[in-house]
Amino acid sequence: MSIDVVFIPQSLVPGDLAGRTVVVVDILRATTTIAVALANGAKAVLPAGTTEEAMRIAQNLERDAVILAGERKSERIQGFALGNSPAEFSPDAVGGKTIVMSTTNGTAAFATTQGAREVIACAAVNFSAVVERCRAALAEHGDLVILCAGSERRFALEDAFAAGRLIKVLLPEGGAKGVTINDAAVASLELARHFGERWGRALKASVHGRELVELGFRADLDACAAQDTHPVLPLYADRRITAYRPANEG
Amino acid sequence: MSIDVVFIPQSLVPGDLAGRTVVVVDILRATTTIAVALANGAKAVLPAGTTEEAMRIAQNLERDAVILAGERKSERIQGFALGNSPAEFSPDAVGGKTIVMSTTNGTAAFATTQGAREVIACAAVNFSAVVERCRAALAEHGDLVILCAGSERRFALEDAFAAGRLIKVLLPEGGAKGVTINDAAVASLELARHFGERWGRALKASVHGRELVELGFRADLDACAAQDTHPVLPLYADRRITAYRPANEG
Numbered sequence: 001m002s003i004d005v006v007f008i009p010q011s012l013v014p015g016d017l018a019g020r021t022v023v024v025v026d027i028l029r030a031t032t033t034i035a036v037a038l039a040n041g042a043k044a045v046l047p048a049g050t051t052e053e054a055m056r057i058a059q060n061l062e063r064d065a066v067i068l069a070g071e072r073k074s075e076r077i078q079g080f081a082l083g084n085s086p087a088e089f090s091p092d093a094v095g096g097k098t099i100v101m102s103t104t105n106g107t108a109a110f111a112t113t114q115g116a117r118e119v120i121a122c123a124a125v126n127f128s129a130v131v132e133r134c135r136a137a138l139a140e141h142g143d144l145v146i147l148c149a150g151s152e153r154r155f156a157l158e159d160a161f162a163a164g165r166l167i168k169v170l171l172p173e174g175g176a177k178g179v180t181i182n183d184a185a186v187a188s189l190e191l192a193r194h195f196g197e198r199w200g201r202a203l204k205a206s207v208h209g210r211e212l213v214e215l216g217f218r219a220d221l222d223a224c225a226a227q228d229t230h231p232v233l234p235l236y237a238d239r240r241i242t243a244y245r246p247a248n249e250g
Numbered sequence: 251m252s253i254d255v256v257f258i259p260q261s262l263v264p265g266d267l268a269g270r271t272v273v274v275v276d277i278l279r280a281t282t283t284i285a286v287a288l289a290n291g292a293k294a295v296l297p298a299g300t301t302e303e304a305m306r307i308a309q310n311l312e313r314d315a316v317i318l319a320g321e322r323k324s325e326r327i328q329g330f331a332l333g334n335s336p337a338e339f340s341p342d343a344v345g346g347k348t349i350v351m352s353t354t355n356g357t358a359a360f361a362t363t364q365g366a367r368e369v370i371a372c373a374a375v376n377f378s379a380v381v382e383r384c385r386a387a388l389a390e391h392g393d394l395v396i397l398c399a400g401s402e403r404r405f406a407l408e409d410a411f412a413a414g415r416l417i418k419v420l421l422p423e424g425g426a427k428g429v430t431i432n433d434a435a436v437a438s439l440e441l442a443r444h445f446g447e448r449w450g451r452a453l454k455a456s457v458h459g460r461e462l463v464e465l466g467f468r469a470d471l472d473a474c475a476a477q478d479t480h481p482v483l484p485l486y487a488d489r490r491i492t493a494y495r496p497a498n499e500g
Contacts, residue, residue, distance in 0.1 A: 157433035183407035190440040
């Protein structure tokens with residue numbers, strides 16, 4: 001069994017993710033917002049690299065069915081309906097809609113996962129749903145990659161902490177024995193041990209978390225730190241993120 | 251006072267290091283080997299990105315005064331006199347020589363430091379000499395960047411551990427209060443706390459450390475883990491790394 005962590009997408013070389021189960025983490029705030037949107041009834045979230053790409057994608061969709069969302073320097077992109085605060089993605093705002101979304105780090109991370117077997121969006125708000133899916137993937141394929149979005153090419157503490165939490169839960173009782181983990185996974189586990197089970201502690205310790213508080217987004221931090229409030233499994237495939245629904249639910 | 255850690259040179263954007271004091275860490279093995287070479291009497295080490303660049307640089311130097319050194323996939327570059335094992339860089343081998351050196355990660359890291367105020371090569375073998383210089387730089391300028399070479403674009407545990415050791419020693423008695431440290435520095439400190447004072451523990455836990463043991467370089471790991479065996483301060487400027495000698499030593 002092997003679990004790898006990648007701290008920034010820029011560390012990837014082509015083929016690194018081919019055929020693997022990939023968990024994308026951008027806890028402040030893209031993967032949190034995506035999980036909230038899908039749990040609140042959005043049909044799909046379509047990640048876009050640039051503002052222009054987002055507008056181009058939206059033009060090909062029915063005007064009433066699409067919402068443009070995203071941020072630059074943490075603030076809503078001018079002219080877009082929604083920013084990147086989970087609270088904006090309420091059932092009223094997003095129910096039945098397709099959201100085209102462009103954020104600084106998170107949406108670009110999804111674009112690097114081409115060739116992966118399955119791509120899961122992970123946040124605290126949907127943590128247990130992700131854990132369950134990862135357990136199944138490890139049991140079946142013995143392999144998992146956690147891809148942190150990072151912060152503008154740099155290591156992001158909050159994503160590494162989330163990766164560590166996930167690994168800690170997934171490791172067998174006895175710890176990492178018999179499991180191959182890479183250097184970034186070792187460091188992530190140490191952060192999970194240090195910050196413990198309280199997501200908020202790690203989020204508030206991170207540079208980006210402190211920036212968000214300074215910009216007036218303190219409520220977002222609390223929303224991003226709340227575990228299992230939105231139990232949904234967002235899967236990325238064919239450039240769309242949709243909520244997984246077991247076949248027997250129709 | 252601020253201390254930043256950069257886990258891989260690929261995280262840097264132009265200007266990140268401008269005017270700053272930079273500590274380059276590639277403990278397995280480039281910065282260790284560089285310190286050993288200079289302590290053993292080498293005149294200078296000239297980092298080269300590629301094998302071809304190394305040969306081009308060497309051609310412009312006196313044949314008897316120059317040694318080509320370096321590795322690819324941890325093994326000596328074909329046709330080069332030395333590889334990247336500290337033990338090869340004995341006083342007999344390197345005394346009075348200029349070494350042109352190309353390694354997979356370490357020598358490229360130096361090339362990214364253009365515009366820095368001062369660039370220091372750090373290893374365990376010269377740790378206290380580096381600490382002393384960093385203390386002076388922090389007292390004077392209040393700012394320090396530790397640049398880890400990483401491992402082929404990826405996070406390397408041994409370099410992050412070294413960064414954490416360095417920060418731990420440099421922080422005031424009371425810890426990080428009043429000192430701004432970035433997310434990577436927080437994670438590095440956790441690794442320093444986890445692995446403690448024994449360099450060998452972290453080196454042997456790292457993916458690259460285990461690879462070196464498998465390739466028969468176990469003795470290199472021991473050499474790289476030995477603190478202060480080669481008390482020299484290697485400074486990089488004008489594409490050359492030389493040992494700092496205080497003015498009053500002539």
